[in-house]
Amino acid sequence: MSIQVKPTYEPLNEQTVLDVVKPLDFFDAVEQKSLLVKEIGDGNLNLVFHIEDPSSNKALIVKQALPYAKVVGESWPLTLDRARIESEALLREAESVPHLVPKVYYSDSTLAVTVMEDLSDHVILRKGLIEGQTYPNLAEDIGTFTAKTAFYSSDFYLHPFEKKEQVGRFSNPELCKITEDLVFTDPFFNHDTNDFPAELQNEVEKIWNDKELLREVAQLRYAFLTKAEILLHGDLHSGSIFVKHDSTKVIDPEFAFYGPAGFDIAHFIANLALNHLSQNAHAKEPFNRESLQTYLLQTIEKTWNTYSETFTQLWNEKATDPFAKTEGVLENFLQKTFQEAIGYAGCEIIRRTIGLAHVADLDSIPQKEVELFYKKKALELGSALIKNQEKITNIKELTDWIRGA
Template identity: 65%
Template sequence: MSLQTKKPYEALTTETVVQVVAPLNHFDDVNQLEIKEIGDGNLNYVFHLVEPATGKSLIVKQALPYAKVVGESWPLTLDRARIESEALIKAGEYVPALVPKVYHTDRQLACTVMEDLSDHLILRKGLIQGEVYPKLAEHIATFLAQTLFHTSDFFLHPFVKKEQVKAFINPELCKITEDLVFTDPFFNHDTNDFPEELKSSVERLWNDQTLKRETAKLKHAFLTRAEALLHGDLHTGSIFVTTDSTKVIDPEFAYYGPIGFDIGQFFANLALSYLSHFHHSKDQHKRQQFQAYLLNVIEDTWTHFTEQFSQLWHSKGQEAYMQVAGVEEDFFAQVLEDAIGFAGCEVIRRTIGLAHVADLDSIEDQALQLKLKEKALALGSTLVRERKQLTRISRFLETIRGVAHA
């Protein structure tokens, strides 16, 4: 349901957010709500509304017209709130159990009212704590296979696909990815953020012309290959989990791009978690077990993804060439190559770019943090440069292990 207001945009507060939810009749008495602003991201306000008497709750997420991490000097489109809402609704058509339910959107206020996931934990926090999620790989693989296949030319009529590409044009947030993932970390740019002790390694990266040439190819793919509707920012901070539930959130970067991108983002953040557990898991045996679990998640995600996508390929495929021998194998080979390359870019940018990960930055031992960031740069560079040779998921995992334990 989408109810439109006549009011112009204004930033919501804990007092005014009630006006958004009151018409929905979700709560028995909106005057009795407990409301907190809980957003810890860079781009939005997030309000948590609870009715103590009934236990009913909602989340209201509002886009800001600028990036919180920088301020009003970095303006951003409010249309990303529409894109996020529509991307969640689209995903909900195929994997309703794996995304929060959307109850209401308001384009004027650039906000979305959705299911409260307070009983879940952000995956990144759980992984830092060494928590194991038995269904994570299967759930993320299902999310990827179902959303990517059903929004691609393999399934959609060409006219419908191209209309969807238009609907999810997202130039401002794509520009953030183009700059912060594919460009700035590979040049001496003022958005980069790293300790002085890392500078010699960073300068070697900046001077590595082969690495930059390969990264240019990956950026070009991101710019031009409108293969399927991507989440666009599928890191471990965009996933809520319990032991038996997984919810993918925050698709405000959604747009039509290369199928391997979301997969690579997810893999990269698991690889960074792997490195971080040289600190977070003090006991060597437990560390080895948890690092093995992380690699199993990568492998199982890829296995489940290819199995499901292949099933959809053969049962729902609409493209004539899908029945030609070898086309499916070529497709998966390209997706894996892309995913590994995109993972490399993500590992590098999360190490020296504007937006880091708590996995590494929370390490109190500065010497160890520096050592692990050196390994992250080496891993990211290897993945970008050698992605064409890593033709099996097992070789990708071997590379992570090899660099981490070198």
């Protein structure tokens, strides 16, 4: 009698990753002899491999969680369970928006591996936007993604038992702690994870000493800690979205957890706002710059309008909440979501400017003095959104604030 030994965790390499994909029969026996394997990951938390058969153009992506953050090293340990959370989040999302997430072919919680659809014909949204590309389906796709994943994971739709079971399954304390620290805490204090040019010291200290601002951030942080409203992607920035002209794919939900409804859409809006600001430097030709910035603001507006309309339609057709037909309940939820999202967007803008993890939109501005100028503008915008989140009552008012930054 032979005893089958279960694999133990080891980081994969370009040779051992083939042992993961061979049993899947995705590539036939002949093809497997000529497979091309390349490590392509440039993130902080994972290994990512692209496996392709050049003769058939078949390809897969294999993503493996590392037990530490690469940006720091083994001194920053992380749970491997986030790989399970990511694969389960993708499968949950695929139940409502299958066309907006990569297909999952296989996952293994012991190896912390997810095997998924290759999206090499797409580009990372951040890169495309910096280069001045526009995507006609982006707003509708992200509005639909955020609305459907929100509604179908909420108490408005799920039986209370299932909702609470899902909250437990997507408990993600270690990655939530990263967000708690890097988004809501460290940038607002003199912390050693912060990263900003010395020339911004005065502007940064102004943030650290703004008591009104800090009180608002404290409330936003507390809501993040305590509100288990919907299943969030948890890290929905423009580096977590693959795009091409007629396709949008939301990737990397390893930060997924149950949290406040406005969080995901806030991060998307914030990253478009940062790109809008950076286009003053990236788009040299005035007409092109105006066109790109108009597109970005229209995308923000259409994303929220699509979210609101889609969520409302689902509410009217499928809500199980006993107060679903009570006038004003839906409207109150959407308005609170919107205003909280403004505050979260402000936090994201500030942390992407002076915190540990920056965005290429600002950091790739070639002239140092121009980069500093727009980083100061970003800090002003982020602070204004946080402090005025209850005064901005509709999406047009929000884009007016971004336009004026």
